[in-house]
Amino acid sequence: MTELSGKVQTVLGPIDPDQLGRTMTHEHLTMTFECCYFSPSPGGDKVPENPFQMNHMFWLRQNPYGNHENLLLQQENSAVREELLAYKEAGGGAIVENTTSGIDRDMSTLRQMSHDTGVHVIGGAGFYVDSTHTEATKGMSVEELSDIIVGEVLRGADGTGIRCGVIGEIGTSWPITDSEKRVLRATAHAQAQLGCPVIIHPGRNPAAPAQVVRVLQEAGGDIGKTVMSHLDRTIFDPGELLEFAKQGCYLEYDLFGMELLNYPYDLNVDMPSDSQRVQALVLLVKEGYEDHIVVAHDIHTKNRLTKYGGHGYSHILKNIVPKMLTRGFTQSQVDKVLIDNPKRWLTFK
Numbered sequence: 001m002t003e004l005s006g007k008v009q010t011v012l013g014p015i016d017p018d019q020l021g022r023t024m025t026h027e028h029l030t031m032t033f034e035c036c037y038f039s040p041s042p043g044g045d046k047v048p049e050n051p052f053q054m055n056h057m058f059w060l061r062q063n064p065y066g067n068h069e070n071l072l073l074q075q076e077n078s079a080v081r082e083e084l085l086a087y088k089e090a091g092g093g094a095i096v097e098n099t100t101s102g103i104d105r106d107m108s109t110l111r112q113m114s115h116d117t118g119v120h121v122i123g124g125a126g127f128y129v130d131s132t133h134t135e136a137t138k139g140m141s142v143e144e145l146s147d148i149i150v151g152e153v154l155r156g157a158d159g160t161g162i163r164c165g166v167i168g169e170i171g172t173s174w175p176i177t178d179s180e181k182r183v184l185r186a187t188a189h190a191q192a193q194l195g196c197p198v199i200i201h202p203g204r205n206p207a208a209p210a211q212v213v214r215v216l217q218e219a220g221g222d223i224g225k226t227v228m229s230h231l232d233r234t235i236f237d238p239g240e241l242l243e244f245a246k247q248g249c250y251l252e253y254d255l256f257g258m259e260l261l262n263y264p265y266d267l268n269v270d271m272p273s274d275s276q277r278v279q280a281l282v283l284l285v286k287e288g289y290e291d292h293i294v295v296a297h298d299i300h301t302k303n304r305l306t307k308y309g310g311h312g313y314s315h316i317l318k319n320i321v322p323k324m325l326t327r328g329f330t331q332s333q334v335d336k337v338l339i340d341n342p343k344r345w346l347t348f349k
Ligand SMILES: CC(=O)NCCS(=O)(=O)O
Pocket: 033, 201, 230, 233, 255, 265, 298, 300
């Protein structure tokens, strides 16, 4: 227990959880995804020199990781600020900003954006995937890593004094590397000390989420206060999904708005459409998991901003919620997904 007990910690300071309102649990407002550049397949269309034009928008949607400039979300602060105002207008209250060390976390910009727009922003502590770990990070013990994470929550991140309200997204690959295992154990130790929420980026394999849970559990983590992200590109078989759901963590569908034919990081993956994402949520509700679902768009490339013809941060509120209602969700179940579940997860014990 800390002085944060019963509170949610935003970049503007601790707040009463009831102030959050509708919350996207996995977004990025400013970051770089350069670590994950992926050359477009040679057989495809010729790579456009400047894809940020109307006639190239479809190419960019299909190849979001095949253009360096598209990965520099941090160049779009003023567009993102406008998007946040639109999100508020659409009924949004809060956003969990999952940018951790390795992908250019910028706490000062997050604080400024929250101050300018009135949207509550919760910043993320910890480390992204192994390929972004520095040599120094790779050389640290679990205790040293845990001290850094605890410091980012209690004293502030990157020398700004602005405090994180969640640990994550903690990046893991498939298979999980040694350095990532140490970060996971450090995350569990920090969570046990702070009673805080944790959010995980699993590797791209259906077995990855359960393996992460095992590592966290063995190190004393609180799985009931942990979100497993990106399930929409990780577990496809309904039986496997329900088996994983038994672990008791929050189940996050967070790539809403992202519809592409070939998922470059694993060509065996058929990225679901938004309609298929809603079908997965319907299944989870039917099986009794309505208290464990959270959703988001995980915007991490420029082309997904409305400025570039993308769906923006309000897509779920404007388009997915009506779809959920036509597919059998009650309003109270929608409110659980958007308000109650994020609030319970984000409140420090
Ligand atoms: C920022 C981030 O990690 N997004 C997830 C991209 S992925 O392709 O679903 O792994």
